[in-house]
Amino acid sequence: MTTPTSAPTPVKPSYRPQRLLILGIVLLLAALGGGYLLGLGNQSTDDAYVDGNIVQVTAQVSGTVTVIGGDNTDHIDAHALLVTLNPVDAEIQYQRAQSNLARAVRQARTQYYQVQQLQAQVSQRQNDVRKAQDDVRRRSQLAASGAVSREEISHAEEVLKNALAGLDGTQHALAVRLAMVDNTTLRTHPDVLVAAANLRDAYIALHRTQIYSPVSGLITKRSVQVGQRINPGVALMSVVPIDQVWVNANFKESQIEDLRIGQPAVLRADAYGRKVVFHGTIVGLDAGTGSAFSLMPAQNATGNWIKVTQRVPVRIALRADEIAAHPLRLGLSMRVSVDTTDTRGQVLNTTSPAQPAYSTDVFENELKDANAMVEQVISANEDRGQVAQSLKP
Template sequence: MIKNKPRTRTVMIILILALLAGTATWRIYNAQQQAALSIQPLAVTTAEARTTQKPNTLKLTGTVEGMTSAIISSRFAGKIDQILVEDGQAVQKGATLLTLDTIEMANAVRIAQNNVRQTEANLNTAQADYQRYNTLYAKNAVTKQQLESAEARLITSRTEVDNAYANLNNSQKQIEDGSILSPVTGVIANKAATIGQVVSPGAALLSVEQIDQVYVVVNVEQKDIALAKMGAAVTVNVDAYPDQTFTGTIAVINPVAGNESRMFRVKIKVDNANQLLKPGMFAQTTLTAGEPVTTLAIPRSAILTQKGLHYVYVATNHQAKKTLVETGDLIDNLMEVKAGLRPGMSVVIDNLDKIKDGDALLIEGGISQ
């Protein structure tokens, strides 16, 4: 029995070594399998960077303004008696917007009328006196000085009558102005008046916006002002109607640049028969500046943005290479690329959230622009 112990120990060592070798082999195999899985190519679609024609346009953001914005106010102090309109209401030129209490003004008219009658009576008396003095002077019954005094009273009476009529006209005009009328056809806006309010001359009560036609006002930089020409066609878009494009023409070009911005104010006239464009809206305008230019572009879906920078994954030898690019304008569904790519390079357009730099790619298909 004692002789068999070395042999048993040897067998035990062999078994232990075999177990260790098996474990190591299994670990190596498992690592190889994991590595094989980790380099499994990712199926993607690519597109080539190609040249395309980009419209030569100038894009500017502007603000919609009414063709005419009439600020309504009173010519004199008074209390509002009636308000006949509300914000958004369409009105015609000459329509009554509001009225003022005219009792005091009516009294002023009566006083002015009485003054007219009194001065006319004085004038009649002065005329009769002058004629009488003139007759007596011809008979040497009065002095020349008395005749001249009678003539002076006649002239004064005529002046007083003229002043009385002027005062009466002013009083009657105030009565008329007690009904405040719309100076243009348009839409009521910014109504700040209330019944019973005592208003002062010139205080804004509301406005009437003429919006059958509107202006879209933009500011153009000095370097681009030569592109803005009177009568040039401009397309206009607003966020409120994303599927609709309005057409206008350049109607006003301010010849003087702003003191602070050094930009030129340009007005684009747009027909607005349906009154869809409202004063105060922001608008995006596009002005054709010349012939189309050739530029490099890729599908916009290939662009990946990180921390304000734009990247694409270039497919090179079935491997993804993360590449920084400088983008330009959007051309339909394409994005202009100013730097970072060359014509013919293939960029990945899908599964961008699953790709890392250096990943293996299985290119299942490509698209043409």
């Protein structure tokens, strides 16, 4: 007897792989969505670097270097002596200029005295003319009675002619002298002004043989050497004010839509790691992309064109106390994150600065000290008496 064959049990399909795939897709979408939500109101970049002022120290006069007051990595204060040039030639010129000013003052005094002398001579000549005119008139009245001879009258007329000629010559001499001093004082005399200007020039040239630091900071890029002959305008070294640094963050052009002046930023320096956090504020966006101001801008109108995402420099100011606690150096890499939630600020600066951004007073007293020296020389050589302050014809 044959046993009947049982029918095979159907295999149920497995849905486990499909479920895992769906779960993975859901998790991926959730991660992407969360990342997108976290990215809202915030823009970040690691293409950011510390920037600052590199103040060049240059010579204003030529000379030979005799002293160097600091070297690379040294800290220097403003007004501190950095470089000294051989002052011998400048001192000789300065002494010569002093002597020339003293001589010009004394010569101007002589011209004023000569004018006064000629004015007195003119008065004397005028008296002589009046006396001669009176003599001629009296003798002419007595000539009718025969009391005075014709010869005596002729002699009186000759005396009058000589007196008139003497008056005319003296008046011309006075006019020549007045042309040199008319409507001037001793301090405004042309010769004195020229000599005073030369003395100021010589004094300033002597002062500039000593080169002072215009700002406080660290010395870098020193190229000058003792014994070197330098010319005006040559860069000797640079001084970097470490307390005046900022960050240039280069954001992609797709990131700048919500960037505004005044927005806060959080920064981290690779030099200090993630533990040290700097806080900053956007103070301005550049007028163009980095490539627009490069030495050789791209020529996109020629050849095959490939779109490259451009970056716009954004300047971020840092807090002074944080820079003092953790000093930064120029060129250090930074990671920047800007809170773009508040978009009420300006996109670009539209107002001019109310005061200079940077300045130095190291050259402020040059002319003041030179003027004081000029006044000293003039006072030592001017008239102790009452010289006429102004003379008119």
